[in-house]
Amino acid sequence: MATPEAFTTATASRSASPSAWWRSAAIYQIYPRSFADGDGDGIGDLAGIRARLPYLRRLGVDAVWISPWYPSPMADGGYDIADYRDIDPVFGTLAEAEALVSEAHDAGIRVIVDIVPNHCSDQHPWFRAALEAGPGSPERARFWFRPGRGEHGELPPNNWQSVFGGAGWRRVTEADGAPGEWYLHRFAPEQPDFNWENPEVHAEFESILRFWLDRGVDGFRIDVADNLVKDPALPDHESGPTPWADQDGVHEIYRAWHKVLDAYDHDPVFVGEVWTSDPERFARYLRPDELHTAFNFPFLQSPWDATALRTVIDSTLAEHAPVGATATWVLSNHDTTRHVTRYGRADTSYALDGRRVHGVTADLGLGRRRAAAAALLTMALPGCVYVYQGDELGLDEVEDIAPELRQDPTFFQTGGEDLGRDGCRVPLPWGDEAPDARSWLPRPAAWDALSVREQSADPDSMLGFYRRALALRSARTALREGEFAWLSAPAGVLSFARTAAGSSVRCLVNLSGTPLVLPDHTEVLIASGPAENGTLPPDTAVWLR
Ligand code: GLC
DSSP states (O other): OOOOOOOOOGOOGGGGTTTOOOOOEEEEEEEEEGOOOOOSSSSOOHHHHHHHHHHHHTTTTTTTEEEESSSSOOHHHOTTTTTSOOTTTOOOOOHHHHHHHHHHHHHTEEEEEEEOOOOOTTHHHHHHHHHOOOOTTTTTGGBBBEBBSTTTBOOOSSSBTTSSSSSSSSEEEOOTTTTEEEOSSOOOOOOOOBTTTTTHHHHHHHHHHHHHHTOOOEEEETTTTTOOOOOOOOOOOOOSSOTTTSOHHHHHHHHHHHHHHTTTTTTOOOEEEEOOOOHHHHHHSSTTOOOOOOOOHHHHHHOOOHHHHHHHHHHHHHGGGEEEGGOOESSTTTTTOOOOHHHTSHHHHHHHTTTOOOSSOOOOOHHHHHHHHHHHHHHHSSEEEEEEEGGOOOOOOOOOOOOGOOHHHHHHHHTTSOOOOOGGSSSOOOOOOOOTOOOOOOOEEEEGGSSSHHHHTTTTHHHHHHHHHHHHHHHHHHHHHHHEOOOOOOOOOEEEHHHEETEEEEEEOOSSSEEEEOOOOOOEEEEEEGGGEEEEOOTEEEEEE
């Protein structure tokens, strides 16, 4: 692999220290609509998050990442933002957000917020002004407005498709009532893309970052971080590099943003949603003067297979090393099929750019065993570990949501061919909801047994297991900061050590299909299943001392 452009320590930020908090943090993703409902209207909110801070503290996470909480018409679950400096009334108020940040800090939990710089809502004042101002105006120059092709401008300006299905352009009606220009939307038509060629867009987002940093937030998760800059010629795309993603100019944006963060002394960070599959290009985002971390999608997509997992772990570590960056380990998020379900299917891999499969049988018991083993694997690997809300309860994908209840635009824009992401966004079962409580997506009856209340009472539940594992991870320097080394193991078994200051923890994951005789050890720190009599069953992981 080519080494990305060398860096000098002069450009590295103060937070580059190997023990910086974000280098080994356990970060819990909150999708606010579905985490906890504080006011009983069926939709999660900030009051709910504040009330559950003791739960998160007890779980043992270092930080939360909160998916968008801003005013939004919710055409894309909040990723269509109408005002970047306020809170949607469904969730609460700005004062409550400030209180949440400060209460989380009191509980020892840092707060990362989502920022969506690629596009806004079509209800954002800038976009409304652009529609009103008409062709050629400075207001339109903040977006990608272009005349259509064809004799009457009736064809989109180029052949780019929306990620959610259909054309990536929508035609507007001008003030005189005639069909007019088209605007680019990489996602839903209600999400017009900003034009990052325009300096006003840069100034606006740097100001938005400061707005939230001044309120004490500890960082930003950057939505579709590699899409901001487009090839300004907007060429048709047939094959090869995509003119809407991973353009070199995007790095200038993150260098400028890094400087914004560096002016704050509470060590805030960026985590980028970067989709590029080229390891060398991925690493460019992680140069010391750009983003601190980025999501590891190749790991999330890997099948439950020892060779495939080992390959992706190796390539992850290799691509991060030249830039001195820290890896992230993610099993699920608000866009992907929950991994309990994926790991219970015959095909355990996941394609981010494919359609979400449905009607496929899943053995959820098997999926949960593998999910617990995968949790120990991710928590033992060097870097940050992400927990998507409900992973700690072993929740599965809800696949039987009635079409009329579905809300995800991918479902509608693909005519139901892609079930969409609602199935991983069903509100968490707390077990103490009012008996007649409804929720914006119905919870399956089978989740009653998986509720927080049920699992809290049982130390051997998935929740009890997550609590123990996260506590061990934070208590053991070897697991957080130790050197990583593969150890020899039979085929189908992953075995590695993390070692710091002469103390070692060994992680073994048995993907071999037959029981594994454990190597010599002094103590079983934790196992994801029965590890008695010195053997580890298939689909089980263990940490040994
Ligand atoms: C990201 C988000 C996803 C959203 C999309 C458009 O991929 O994770 O939920 O739909 O960006 O903002």
